[in-house]
Amino acid sequence: xxxxxxxxxxxxxxxxxxxxxxxxxxxxxxxxxxxxxxxxxxxxxxxxxxxxxxxxxxxxxxxxxxxxxxxxxxxxxxxxxxxxxxxxxxxxxxxxxxxxxxxxxxxxxxxxxxxxxxxxxxxxxxx
Numbered sequence: 001x002x003x004x005x006x007x008x009x010x011x012x013x014x015x016x017x018x019x020x021x022x023x024x025x026x027x028x029x030x031x032x033x034x035x036x037x038x039x040x041x042x043x044x045x046x047x048x049x050x051x052x053x054x055x056x057x058x059x060x061x062x063x064x065x066x067x068x069x070x071x072x073x074x075x076x077x078x079x080x081x082x083x084x085x086x087x088x089x090x091x092x093x094x095x096x097x098x099x100x101x102x103x104x105x106x107x108x109x110x111x112x113x114x115x116x117x118x119x120x121x122x123x124x125x126x127x
Contacts, residue, residue: 011040061088
């Protein structure tokens, strides 16, 4: 029997640099989520050990993006009603079951068990 396919979670980035231009506008809602800039190209939350040619195996915690002229901010993940999780690319220090922490505070959302030394984009709850 084939394994269960885990969909890659959608990433997005919402900048706030335009808040001062039109103070009554909703820059975080509407189509801004789907059309946000720099949504984390190369972030793949559904797989363990993405091709190193696609993403070098170097820890990225947290994963950030930014709009031109703005400070860096978190790349977020859309998963149901909870839109506050951030991404981090980290290496497992032992076996990691699905939904368990790869490192402290960064959860394995691949749907597969990771082995010692595996790399994955995990989800990190924002404070």
